[in-house]
Amino acid sequence: MKVKGFTLIELVVGMLVIGIAIVMLTSMLFPQADRAAYTLHKVRSAELAHAVLNEIWGKRFDENTDANGGAPACGSGLAGSSACSATLGPDSGESRHDFDDIDDYAGVSGLTINSNMLDSTQTYLSQYPGYQLSVSASYPNGLADRNTKLIQVDVTTPSGEVITYHALRSNY
Structure with missing residues (x-):
């Protein structure tokens, strides 16, 4: 009669192989979950910055630029053009939905993420x-050259990383 089973050596070798496999899983595979969340935060921050930059990009260049495009661009030096504004920031009493030119966003910190997205019932906070x-x-380039404006959007991810996005807008 032949007895079938495992020897002590076979059991030790099997436990050793399982131990090595568990070490490899915990050191190589499981940390990938953290990296996946990190990548997701970067993608979501880019989406948020893109949404806000699209809102800003749709505004006219300057308060002194004709909203209908009939007059020459401000600061162009052409007949009928006016000088571009020297002060940046929202006009007095303006809320975000009243912003009509890109420099209205200057100095706005913590852009009401709890407010509605432009022309939407959803809020930035909910999304x-x-x-x-x-x-x-x-x-x-300072006030000497008022024909270019730099828009900077800083997005802070839930993990605390601040990602900065820039866009240049020229006066045309």
Whole structure:
């Protein structure tokens, strides 16, 4: 009669192989979950910044630029053109939905992420929970050259990382 079973050596070798497999899983595979969340935060921050930049990009260049495009661009030096505004920031009493030019976003920190998205019933907060947003606009070359504005959007992810996005807008 032949007895079938495992020897002590076979059991030890089997436990050793399982131990090595568990070590490899915990050191290589499981940390990938953290990296996947990190990548997701970056993608979501890019989506949020893109949504806000699209809103800003749809505005006219300057308060002194004709909204209908009939007059020459401000600061162009052409007959009938006016000088571009020297002060950046929202006009007095303006809320975000009243912003009519890109420099109205200058100095706006924590752009009401709890307010509705432009022309939507959804809020930024409901679509991007845990994210924070800050927007600014400036003249990159100082007041001497008012024909270019730099828009900066800082998005803070739920993990606390601040990702900065820039866009340049020229006066045309």
